[in-house]
Amino acid sequence: xxxxxxxxxxxxxxxxxxxxxxxxxxxxxxxxxxxxxxxxxxxxxxxxxxxxxxxxxxxxxxxxxxxxxxxxxxxxxxxxxxxxxxxxxxxxxxxxxxxxxxxxxxxxxxxxxxxxxxxxxxxxxxxxxxxxxxxxxxxxxxxxxxxxxxxxxx
Amino acid sequence: xxxxxxxxxxxxxxxxxxxxxxxxxxxxxxxxxxxxxxxxxxxxxxxxxxxxxxxxxxxxxxxxxxxxxxxxxxxxxxxxxxxxxxxxxxxxxxxxxxxxxxxxxxxxxxxxxxxxxxxxxxxxxxxxxxxxxxxxxxxxxxxxxxxxxxxxxxxxxxxxxxxxxxxxxxxxxxxxxxxxxxxxxxxxxxxxxxxxxxxxxxxxxxxxxxxxxxxxxxxxxxxxxxxxxxxxxxxxxxxxxxxxxxx
Numbered sequence: 001x002x003x004x005x006x007x008x009x010x011x012x013x014x015x016x017x018x019x020x021x022x023x024x025x026x027x028x029x030x031x032x033x034x035x036x037x038x039x040x041x042x043x044x045x046x047x048x049x050x051x052x053x054x055x056x057x058x059x060x061x062x063x064x065x066x067x068x069x070x071x072x073x074x075x076x077x078x079x080x081x082x083x084x085x086x087x088x089x090x091x092x093x094x095x096x097x098x099x100x101x102x103x104x105x106x107x108x109x110x111x112x113x114x115x116x117x118x119x120x121x122x123x124x125x126x127x128x129x130x131x132x133x134x135x136x137x138x139x140x141x142x143x144x145x146x147x148x149x150x151x152x153x154x
Numbered sequence: 155x156x157x158x159x160x161x162x163x164x165x166x167x168x169x170x171x172x173x174x175x176x177x178x179x180x181x182x183x184x185x186x187x188x189x190x191x192x193x194x195x196x197x198x199x200x201x202x203x204x205x206x207x208x209x210x211x212x213x214x215x216x217x218x219x220x221x222x223x224x225x226x227x228x229x230x231x232x233x234x235x236x237x238x239x240x241x242x243x244x245x246x247x248x249x250x251x252x253x254x255x256x257x258x259x260x261x262x263x264x265x266x267x268x269x270x271x272x273x274x275x276x277x278x279x280x281x282x283x284x285x286x287x288x289x290x291x292x293x294x295x296x297x298x299x300x301x302x303x304x305x306x307x308x309x310x311x312x313x314x315x316x317x318x319x320x321x322x323x324x325x326x327x328x329x330x331x332x333x334x335x336x337x338x339x340x341x342x343x344x345x346x347x348x349x350x351x352x353x354x355x356x357x358x359x360x361x362x363x364x365x366x367x368x369x370x371x372x373x374x375x376x377x378x379x380x381x382x383x384x385x386x387x388x389x390x391x392x393x394x395x396x397x398x399x400x401x
Contacts, residue, residue, distance in 0.1 A: 004231050005277030007311040008304030011269070014259060029310040059214075061222035092220060 003031050041069035044108045046091050046115050047084070048076035052099030055091035057115055063092040072098055075105035077117050090115055111145075160344055162371050164323045165398035166379050167342060169193035170371040171321050172239070172283060178203040180236035183226070183279070184210040185271075189387060189394040190285055191239035196383045197375065213390045227271055230278050233314050238279035240272050241286055244298040247336055247356035249305035249317040249329050251276075251284065252298035259300050269302030276303040277311075281318035289322035291355040306334065325350045326368060328361060337361040340368040376400075 007029070012018050015033075023030040043062050048054035054074050056062040066072050079102070085093065108114075111124035124145070131141035162170075172194025176182055180203065182195045188211075195208045209226065210216035219225040229235065242251030243266050253272060257263030276282050286293060307313045319339070320327035326339045339361045341347050347365060351358050371379070380399050388395035 003274060004312060005274035005307075007277075008301070008307040009269070009273040010254075010259070010301040011273055026312075028312045029308070030312075058220040059217055059222060061224055064222065064224050 001033055001035055003033055006031050006033075036068065038065070038069040040071045040073065041065050042073050042075070044105070044114065045074050045076040045094075046117070047078045047080050048074050048102050049080060049082045049085055049096075050102065051082065052096035052102050053082060053085055054094050054096075054099065054102070055085055056094055058090050058092045063094050066094045066098045069098075071100045073101045073103065074099050075103045075108040077106050077108065077114060079104045160370070161400075162376060163398055163400055165190055165193065165394075166371055166376060166400065167368070168285060168321050168323070169197055169379060169383075170375045171326060171368065172285070173197035173201065173203075173375070175281070175283065175319065176203050176206060176237060179205045181207040181234060182209070182237040183230070183235045184208070184216075184239060185275075186211045188239050188241075188285075189391040189398065190287075191283070192390060193379065193383055193387050193398070195237070196386050197378055200378045200382050201375070210390060215386065215389060223271075227274070230271070230275055233278055233280070235275075235279040237281050237283065237318075238275050239283050239285055240276060240303060241284060242293075242298070242302070244293060244295050245284055245286060245320065246295050246298045247358075248334055249284070249320070249336055250298050250301045251303045251305075252300050254300045254302040256299055272303040275315075276305070276317075277307055277313045277315055279315045282315060283318050284320040286320070286322045289324040289350070289353050291353060294322075294354045294356065296356040305329065324353060327358070330359075330362065332362070335359070338365050340366045342368045343370050 006012070006018075007020065017034050019032045020029050021032060043056060043066060045054040045056050052074060054076060056066065107118070110118065111121035111128065113120040128141060131137040168190045172191055176195065176198035182198070184192045184195050192210050192213075195210070199206055199208050208216055209218070211223075211226070240251060242253050243256060243264075244252040251272070253266055253269045255262035255265055305317050317329045320336060323342070324345045325341050327336045328339045329335070330337050337359050338347060338350060341350055380401070384395050384399045
């Protein structure tokens with residue numbers, strides 16, 4: 001993929017897969033970078049239907065990620081009828097064409113925020129930061145967290 | 155670095171300096187972890203630049219895009235941003251910045267979060283302001299250990315943008331068009347040119363047009379910063395808003 005800029009930085013020294021070519025449509029040089037195609041993406045949706053059609057947070061790159069990945073697993077706050085799936089101001093509709101599996105997972109974005117569903121949980125984030133310093137405390141945090149946050153989701 | 159004797163905080167001063175650079179109608183983009191630039195952009199919008207477009211990553215109120223950062227970076231690739239703000243663990247005498255690794259790249263002393271979009275934005279945004287929460291010999295170095303964003307590009311590459319100013323808690327630096335090196339443009343109240351040089355790890359000549367004392371924030375600027383700007387910034391950076399502004 002062509003990208004303007006970046007040349008002059010040390011990334012060109014450590015990323016030998018970045019190439020510079022003559023711009024075929026101009027007289028300048030232009031950088032090419034390889035596309036990133038994830039094998040699997042896990043994406044949390046606002047809503048999904050049972051076929052995998054879904055509405056994703058439009059402030060994030062989730063729709064792009066869904067289109068770029070080989071396999072896409074969607075978790076969703078709500079599973080609804082197809083007729084109830086619409087793009088909204090903050091949501092992008094993504095077709096089931098891109099989706100491999102759907103999981104109902106209310107609270108799946110916690111302790112970060114999820115659109116109009118819930119705000120970030122600052123106390124939990126600070127607790128995580130503290131727990132992340134030690135593997136045992138982290139394991140305990142994750143156990144407690146999954147019990148308290150994923151009501152009926154798993 | 156805040157001097158208790160001054161009637162404003164360092165963050166209020168730096169945000170004011172950023173705001174003053176923005177002209178009405180210009181498009182201003184603010185990235186992540188940038189509360190001071192966000193405050194500066196919102197101050198400009200609330201005062202002399204009401205027709206400016208302001209985009210702030212991570213904000214619900216100032217992020218109108220429906221394709222996440224894809225749409226944002228596409229605008230940048232088209233050269234549509236007048237201002238962006240970068241910082242770095244290291245900034246060098248030429249204006250290169252390092253957000254990637256301290257020490258040798260293959261065996262770093264400290265592995266930093268990485269440059270993200272900065273290598274591209276530094277080239278494609280017309281005026282990039284570098285801001286730094288500390289001004290020390292460790293952060294202002296002769297040559298950065300790793301150039302994650304280059305102040306200059308090979309001549310064959312299209313580059314419409316680059317460094318506009320460096321704003322620190324002590325001073326404003328600019329890049330000399332003649333030598334390509336940073337020069338001292340103005341010194342903030344409470345500091346001296348000697349202080350700035352003693353805390354800079356490279357030779358810092360005076361700006362060819364002369365060094366001035368930075369004009370401090372005026373009453374109207376402080377009123378807006380402590381009122382509507384603080385309120386708006388608190389929705390993105392609640393902790394910062396609680397500490398950076400004086401009551």
